[in-house]
Amino acid sequence: MKKTLIIALTLLAVGLLSIGVNAGPSGEIFVYSASGPEITGPIIELFNKTYPDIKVVKIHAGTPELFSRIRAEKGNPAADVMFGGDPLLYDREADLFEAFVHPERENFATLDPNNIWNPFTIFVQPLIVNTNLVKPEDYPETVLEVLENGPKWKANGGIALAAPNTSSTGWTIVSGIATAHGWDFIEKLMPYVSVTNGSDAMFNAVKDGELPIGWINEDLGYQWGSAGIGVKLIYPSDVVTIQMDAYGLVKNGPNPKLAKIFLEFLGTKEVHEVASQIVKRRSVRNDVEPPGGLPELEGLNLYYASEPRDVVTDRFNAIIDRGK
Numbered sequence: 351m352k353k354t355l356i357i358a359l360t361l362l363a364v365g366l367l368s369i370g371v372n373a374g375p376s377g378e379i380f381v382y383s384a385s386g387p388e389i390t391g392p393i394i395e396l397f398n399k400t401y402p403d404i405k406v407v408k409i410h411a412g413t414p415e416l417f418s419r420i421r422a423e424k425g426n427p428a429a430d431v432m433f434g435g436d437p438l439l440y441d442r443e444a445d446l447f448e449a450f451v452h453p454e455r456e457n458f459a460t461l462d463p464n465n466i467w468n469p470f471t472i473f474v475q476p477l478i479v480n481t482n483l484v485k486p487e488d489y490p491e492t493v494l495e496v497l498e499n500g501p502k503w504k505a506n507g508g509i510a511l512a513a514p515n516t517s518s519t520g521w522t523i524v525s526g527i528a529t530a531h532g533w534d535f536i537e538k539l540m541p542y543v544s545v546t547n548g549s550d551a552m553f554n555a556v557k558d559g560e561l562p563i564g565w566i567n568e569d570l571g572y573q574w575g576s577a578g579i580g581v582k583l584i585y586p587s588d589v590v591t592i593q594m595d596a597y598g599l600v601k602n603g604p605n606p607k608l609a610k611i612f613l614e615f616l617g618t619k620e621v622h623e624v625a626s627q628i629v630k631r632r633s634v635r636n637d638v639e640p641p642g643g644l645p646e647l648e649g650l651n652l653y654y655a656s657e658p659r660d661v662v663t664d665r666f667n668a669i670i671d672r673g674k
Contacts (some may be wrong), residue, residue, distance in 0.1 A: 352453035352646045376403035379608045382420065383433040384413040384518070385595075386550065388573055392432070392628045397615055404608055412548045413439065413518040414659075420600060422447050429600045430535035430609035433470075433616070436518050436655070437596045447598040450610065452617045459634045460594070467596035468617055471631035474650065475523055475591045478553070478638040482552060483562040492588040496563065497535065504562055508544035510564025512552040515663040519549040519593065523565050525662045526653035527590035537669045545670070557581055564592075569630040572643060590650045592636070 356470040383390055391481065391648040394406050411419070413435045420429055424446060432440075432447070440447060440462070452458070460469050477496070479489060483506055486626075490496045503509050512520030528536050544561055550659070555561040557574060571583045597616055603609055615621060622633040630641045 354413065356397045363532075374403055375608060375611060377605055377608050378405040378407055379430040379654055380409065380603070381431045381433050381612070382409050382411070382416040382429045382600075384411065384416060384549075385434045385569050386410070386570070388570055389625075389629050389631070392426055392614070392624050393621055396610065396621065396624055401611065404611065406612070410472060412516050414516055417446075420570055425599050426599075427603045429468075430603035431597060431612055433597045434595045435470065436522070436593060437467050437626060439518070440596055440598050440653070440660075442658075446583065447602055448601040448606075450599045450613050453614060454617050454619075454635075457619070457635045457637055458617070459636055459666050462596075466612065467598045468595055470595045470616065471622075471629075471633055472592065472647075473631050474568050474585075474647070474652065475519060475593070476568055476571065477525075477554050477563060477586060478562070478566040478571050479563045479582050480556050480559050481580040481582050482559055489582070489584055490563075490586065491584070493531065493584045494588055496586075499540050500539065503561075504542045506562040507555075508561055509539070509542050509606045510546055510552045510555045512565075513550045513663075514545050514659065514666050516547050517549040517552070518659075519565070519567060520654040521635050521659050521662050522548075522591045524666055525652065525655035525657050527589050528557050528665075529653050529656045530651075531591040533550060533669075536666070537672075540669050540673055546674060547625040550637075557661070567593075568644060569641075572630045576643075585645055585650060589653055590649055592650075592652045607655050619670045 388406060415440055424584060444466045447466045452467050452468050455461055458469055459580060512526050514521035524536060525659060546555060552564050553566050554569060556564045568583060571581060574581050597611055597613060599609055619637060622635045622638045623629045626633045626638050626641045632640050
């Protein structure tokens, strides 16, 4: 009897030890992201396989709205992680984030010296045309030609362009084009523009045939084209705007330990290979090959957002007001 009891207790101890060893981190994290499911879906799916006991709750909205929400929630943050958005936004709102030093940062092509943000991917905004509305002979080769054919686009609804106050992509496009061609060019373009509330609306307006032409993040446009949707990407020879997105740890978020696991995961080579080969975004990791099917950056005439968002928004809105 005594021997049997000892064996039973031993087996119980081994079982408990096994449970302790096998148990991984568990709980949930709240991730704010302006990126659509075509970007976050494959990454969160991989995270779920790696950490099956951590639930990722994603809250999707425009980048400006999400940063404003984090600001409003500063006293009692609801988010653990901000995933996406230009590094300049993190710099400007640095008091909302806690520094996070990624253990693989030596593999990143660029770094934040204050570690408020970590870089994720690089992507550009070519033109997109709906091939059911625009004939190949009418495809513009430059942004200048977009303006020259303004009346033609307007007759079919106009040029899709996201308002810079609701879209980081819209901010980048307007600022980049204004840097290349001047704000006078933007003012001349605006009578032919259909302003959308956010970048998703800009993208979908062309895809769905509501508008003939606009701008798009190349990864999404490539995915749509590969799926047989009637769209075509055009990289203008005079101006192609470019963005880098980042991610950060919300200060005093509800689940900081799990959030750091997610942030560390986002910077791994495995995730960046998914971002490159499946999502079709250009990784900031030096050891990850660029996605196939996209042009080399070196052959493009690239422009970043060169002015602060509030400056671009004010000038853009002033042009709209003058046109009323």
